[in-house]
Structures are given as structure tokens and as C-alpha cells.
Amino acid sequence: MQPESVTQFQPVPAKPSGEPPLVAVPVEATPAPSIIVPLPGLSVPAIPVPAIPLSGPRPRGAKRALATVRRNPLALAGGTILILMALIGLFAPLLFPGDPLAIVAEPFIWPGSDAAHPLGTDSLGRDLLSGIAHGAGVSLRVGLSATALGLVIGVGIGAVAGYFGGWTDAVLSRLIEIFQTLPNFVMLVVLVAIAQPSVTTLSIAIAVVTWPTVARLARAEFRSIREKDFVMAARSLGFGHGRIILSEILPSALPPLIVTASVMVASAILMESALSFMGLGDPNVVSWGSMIGSGREYLRTAWYMCALPGFAIMLTVLALNLIGDALNEILNPRSHEDRR
């Protein structure tokens, strides 16, 4: 449903010039060679002047992170929502013991009309609040494990392609391209239809369609970092390729990957919910998507059954995207130099 997009969101479009635009801030002028005139070559020495930052000194490191959060209360809100959702998902079995798929009351109790079931019940009499709480766990589990797996595959392939270059790169790049061309969600539907749907197979299937984005990013990072001095140095010291990749390059390549990861979790949750909505999810667990799917028939009379779990999805995904934005600002300051 809403695949693709993992990288598109980092606001770093193809920059023709590669330099951040600074309106009319003087660039250190390349000094003019002064050989034009027969007179004693006279030239004003361009004593470099540090460009005056437009808005005071820029904080560094942890301070910078704190400042970003303070400036961006939305990131804080995102973090809070996410932690809340995680806690709810984690403690759902304690908070709402018993099977969320069990019938516990009359069907079609509207939210707010029965204190025992604050969010009401569905068409079979299952408690919606309990379902949403348990669903939080499922969504986050799928989101996290799919992302973890996608990262491992993507970084693995991207790192090898970018680090070794040559024909390895050519072959792997082709592979990446093939997987990127396959429309994600169609592919996902095919995979899930072939495998028996379960939380595990869903996660794997989502990872299979999302890894190429990571791989492309990792490949680009590894390609540029492998030329850096410290990597050259490590190579000249005779370090093995594995060691150079893992302990020399990977740490430097991490920031953009971390930003991508948060957005990947968000899109994995969206994919899982869409699959479950269509009835292609794990039939043995409640998921937000499947709740919406089962409420769909009653849209006319009991639309809350669709609205509530969908709202939970939106909140969670929004929280993740807000965090992704903040991470991008903290870890990738260059692209945000001109923002604010």
C-alpha cells in the first residue's frame, strides 16, 4: 500500500551544485591571480573571514540533540506516543488478560457508552480496547523485526556492493534494481499468499520488499567512505575486509541508516496493517489492520470499529515519522542547515 518512500523522505533532493544555498553570504573569494598588469602586480590579500553564522553558534553533539528536541516539541510528542504505545503493547497481556479475540460482551457497544468497555465492542462482542492494546504489540513486533531483518539484508548487500565495487557491485546493484522495480505491495501480497501468514512470515516478507532501499543507501555510503583516509590507513595496516567493513566504515555510515530505520518501522507497520486489513495477516492474533477489516462490513452503522484502530495506526506511524525527522535533523545536520 504505501511502500517505496523510505528514502524519499530525507529532504535531500538531487542537488545540482552539491552546496547548501546561502543567500548572499560571501563565499571566501578565490583570490585573483594578479598577472594582468604591467604595473607591480598589486592585489588585496584576501584574509579569510570566517563566515558569520546566520543565527549564532551551532551547538554540537549531545547539546545539539537536546537543542533540536527543545526547538522541536513535536519530536518529543512523537517519542512520548511511541513509548506509550510500546508500554501498552508490552503490558497488554497484564492489562487486558485473556484472549482479545474472545467474545466478552454484547456486540456493537458504542465507545463511551459502557464503562466496562470504554472503546466499545465489535460485531461479535469483542472488546476493542483490549484488541487495540494487543494489536499495538503485534504492530510494533512486526515493524521492528521486519526493519531489523531488512536492515541486516540491506546493509549486508549494500556494504558488500559499495565496498568491493567492480563486478560484485555490478551484480548486486542489478539485484537491488530488480527488487526495486517490483512493485512492493504487489510483491508483498504474492509472498504472503504463497507463505502461510504468521507474524514471522509477515516480517520476513516485509523485509524482502524493503531491503533494497537500505541497500542503495548503504552502498552509496560505503562507496564514499571507503575512499576516506582512515579507511585507507586501516587497509594499509592489513586489516581484513570484514573488520574494515564492520568496525571502520559501518560506524560512519550509521547516521543515515538510523534515520532510515525509523521510517522503515513506520512503513512496515503500514504494510502489515494493510495486509491484515485485506485478510492476509496472521489469523491467530489481533492486529489493528484485521480489526479494521472486520469492522468494514459495518461501516454504515458502526464506523467506530474502523475508526479507532486506524487512529492507533496513524498515531504510531506519525510518532515514528516525527522521530525520524528529528533524527535526521540531529544526525544529518547538513541537509537542515537552511531550515528552521
Place this chain on the structure above:
Amino acid sequence: MNGPIVQPRVPAVPLLAVEDLRIGFGAHQPVSGVGFDVREGETLAIVGESGSGKSLTALSIMGLLPSSARIAPGSSIRFEGREISALSVKDARALRGGSIGMIFQEPMTCLNPVMTIGDQVAEALRQHQPLTRKAAKARAVELLDLVRIPDPHRRVADYPHQLSGGMRQRVMIAIAVACGPRLLIADEPTTALDVTIQAQVLDLIDRLRRELSMAVLLITHDLGVVAQWADRVVVMYAGRKVEQGEPDPLFARPLHPYTQGLLTASPRLDDNFHYSDGPLNEIPGSISSVAGQVGCAFAPRCAHACTACRETIPVLHHLTDGRQVACPVLITEEHRVAAFHR
């Protein structure tokens, strides 16, 4: 420097008159009191090291300052006697590109990469003159020919990336002079170019100045350029004019310690040494130490500085031959006498 004082014939109203120009960004004021005239048909050069406020001065004349910049009240820029800040938006636009043309330092990025150069020249023409598309195109070819772009008929359809830096700067010049401006502002027009191209471009500007009888405000780092092409020169330091005069007398006998420093600091041609090759020590300190300081901005770097220099900003002394200097220490008796007699 001796002999009777011959006052040059100055027209009643100079083409451009800048008075007490002050430009600030919040509390920071990189241009703090600059004044000069540009007369019909002359080339006035502004020199000064990086950050001295040359570009801001030029941009303010064009009304192109960044939106965060403020021109302080009391500043005045008059073009052909009209105060620029008082112009309506429409009149200001008519001035830009119409009566005043401007070229910039960076020819590689100054042209729109997705428009043909012909269209970019024609666009300037049609903005100010009632021309048909076809007539504008034909005129654009003529202009390209005027700035000595070979094979202009073919080149009109080229995109900027198909041209070299020097050629692009020529296109910029064609755009700037398209509507026959009275004044051409050239902000370091050759800094980004190959040495061999520099002289050609400056030559072209000077030829166009004569042919189109316009004045040129030439901003540069290069004292050699000043010596060869300027009629008069304004030396700026830290947002102020520190000295002004005709190039020959000014170079022969600088009256401001900063100008003096500039001249000694400048590498000689025969040294085959370029200041970008290594750090030059001649003028100690840097301009960046100026912020928030009272008194003469150059005082911390000046060998002649005294207590008074550090406390009050020196006034501008008007001397013979239109010579001006914002420092009393090097002015000799003869200058004073001459000034007195004026």
C-alpha cells in the same frame, strides 16, 4: 602632487551618489557609513579585502540585498538624482536591468541551467522594451555578437553548461548591458576566471563602457586591475571608505595606513609569488576582529595607531584632486595646504 590645483569638471548631479550608506543584519553592521559618487562614463573601482562590505554596497544599489539586511535610516543612494529607496516597486524594477546592469563573481552558477542563453538575454530585453519574441531573439544574437561570443547565431540556442566560464561571463555581460544601462556594476567579474580570460573580460567591459557610454562600478580584489582600468578608486575597510583618489597618485603615495599595508602586502609580479600560495604576514590581524569595537576599525592592525584612534572614528579628510582619506597620520603639509586653499 605639486603645483596648482586643477579642479576636475564635475557635472552638477553625478550619475550615482551614495551617501552615508549603512547596512545591518540585526546588531551587526557590515557596511557602516560609505559614500561615493560615480560620474557619467567613468570607471570607479572599489577595493578592499574580503568581508569589507563591497558586495553589500553593490547589491544595495540594485535593491538586491538579502531580505534579512536593513539599510539604516539616513543612508542615501541616488541614481540620476532620484532616491532609490523612494521608488515604487515598479520603478525600482525598471531601474534594475534597465538603467543599471549588474554582473556577478560566479559565472558558473549565475545563469539558469534550464534556459537557453538566448532566452535569458531576450528575457532581459523584453522586460524593459516592447519587443516581439522574434525581435528580442534577433537582438539577443546581436548582443552575443557584441560581447564577442563566436558564432552567436548557433550559440543562442546553447544552454549554459555548454559554455566555458569566460563565455558565460560574456553572456552575463550581454544580459547586463542588454537595455543600454547608464551604469554597469561588476562585482569581481573576473575573480572566478582563468588568468588569460580575465584581461579579455575586463577589456570587453571597458570597450562596452566607451561604446555604450555607460559608467562602470568595478569591484575587485586586484590592485593591478584598478591601476589599469579605473578612473578613480575607493578603498574600503570594514564597511567604511578609508581612502579615495585617482589610482596613480593613490598608489604612488597611499595616505591611509591600510592602503599602504595593501600595497606592501601585495606580491610583486616579478616575485612570481601568489598570496594564495602561502600566508602573508604583512597586515597583521584580520578584519574579523572588528566587531563591536569603537574607534578606527583598522587600529588594532595599524602601526601608527594612538589612543585617539582607538576611541573615536577618524573623520574623512578632503584633500586635493578629490583625494579623501579617513586617517590624519600620513597626510603631509602639502596636502593640507592644498586642501585649505580649495
Place this chain on the structure above:
Amino acid sequence: MPTALGIVIISFLLLQFAPGDAVDVLAGEAGSATAEGMAEMRARYGLDQPVLTQLWAYLSNLVHGNLGWSPRYNMPVTQLIWDRVPESLVLTGAALVLALIVGIGLGAVMAAREGRLTDRLLSVLSLVFYSVPAFWIGLMLIVLFSIKLGWLPSGGAGTIGSSATGVAALLDKLRYMVLPTISLSLFYIAIYARLARVSMIEAKGQDFVRTARAKGLSERRILFRHVLRNALLPVTTVAGMHVGGMLGGSVVIETIYGWPGLGRLAYEAVMGRDFTVLLGILLFSSLLVIVANALVDVLHSILDPRVGGSDAA
């Protein structure tokens, strides 16, 4: 081309992994098939051959534009797909156009008000659009506009049995398109808005914009002739990459709205376990993506003379 071949092989492999085959399903549905009858059907569809032979047959069929036979629909898969393609293209095309127009518009507004309240509010709004599940917003739109307000139909691709022609038919069609198009495009509106915002801000700071000002051009002309054209280059590049995403998204959206396109066919195929059709769709939509990418390349080289052109000087 190697990409296309790779995709073909992947879809063939997936087909091999598929549990059972269409004959099983058919037999199961009919409930009365004998083992003999099933073997005969397999032989008829070539399902009893060794894998490599089947791959060869698959490839040579593909070359002739033959994606196989759907026993379930009793129709060639190609035919089945072709029948659905126009509706899919209409929907995804409309969604793409809507997303581009609204997204770029929003991005331009945000860039113009950079850092101010409008910018911040719209940024949050676009992030909300980016986070909302498309199928959920689809349902909520139905609740609001079909059920509560009764303004728009809740599903289908046109009034059934309508004999309207010309403009009336078109308007009827448009009424049915509104909701699915919006649902499908919301996510992409968010992407284009944010992308357009960044690239507009970047383009505005470019030197050639200062040159345009120095020519005395009006702000309006500067915006349209100079800023926008350059800012849109990255947006067009990205938009081409979204065709696949939109085709995927339309699986859910078409299912919700009963839109008779490829997406809905995919859903029906999954439910009927008709893998020939499903993989035919995967293959066909991949080809569409390849075509779209090629089109974007062409478009890009038209919009940006630096691409693929000859360099001189």
C-alpha cells in the same frame, strides 16, 4: 532488459513455490474431480513438465505476450489483465496528477512562508498525510462523504446501467473517482510537498535567481520561470519511482472501492489462490514500472538540458 529478465525469473520461481496449483484449487472448488481428470488438466496446462522445461515454456510464452491461462476465469491471463489496465491507469494516473499538483502547491506555499507558522502547520499536516494508512482514510472518507453527507458514491466505477453519454458520463465517472483518487494520493501529496518545499528553498537561493532579479523581472515571473522549473527537476525524478508504489497502493484502494482495476484483480486472485493471475499482475506491473522509469528519463532529459545532452566548451 536484464532487469526485466530478472523479474521474469523471480516471478517464475515464486510460481514454483506456490503451494498446489490452480488445478488443485479448481478441483477443490468443483469438489468432484478425479485424480485422472486432474492429471489430464495438468497435462493440458503443461503443469506436469520438469521445472526447466516449464521455465522455457514460460519464457517463450512471455515473448509472445502470453502470461498463461487462468483456469479459474477460464480466460488468458493477458486478456484478463488487459481488460483491467485502463481502469488502473485512470486511477493511478489521476492520483499521480493530483498528488503532484497539490503536493507541489503545498510545497511552494511552505517554501514561501519558510520557518513561519504556515510552514510549520503544513509540515505537520503533510507528515500526518504521510502517516495515515491509505485504506483507513479511504474508509473514513466513505463514512463522511457517502454515508453521512451522501455526496459521493461509496464504490464502483460508474453508475451501473447508466445510459449517460458524453459529458454526463464523464461527470458520472469523475464522481466515482473522487474518493479513491484522494485516498491513493494523500501519501504522495505528503512526499511531493516536502520534497518541493526543500527544493524550492534551495532553488530560491541560487545565483541565477539573483541574476533574474537583477534583470528587473517580477517576483511572479521569477517564481515560475526560474525557481519552479529548477525546483521541479528532483520532484519529477522521484515521481517516476512512485508508479510502482501507486500500483501497489491501488490493490487496497481498489478493493475498498470496488474499482475494477488490476489491484482488485490481484485481490481476487489471492483470494482464489490463482497464482498464474497474481504473478501475471506482478510481472505486468513491473513492466509498467520499467516503462514509467523510461518515460521519466525522457521527460527529465527534456526538462533538464544537462542530462544526456552534448557538452561543449
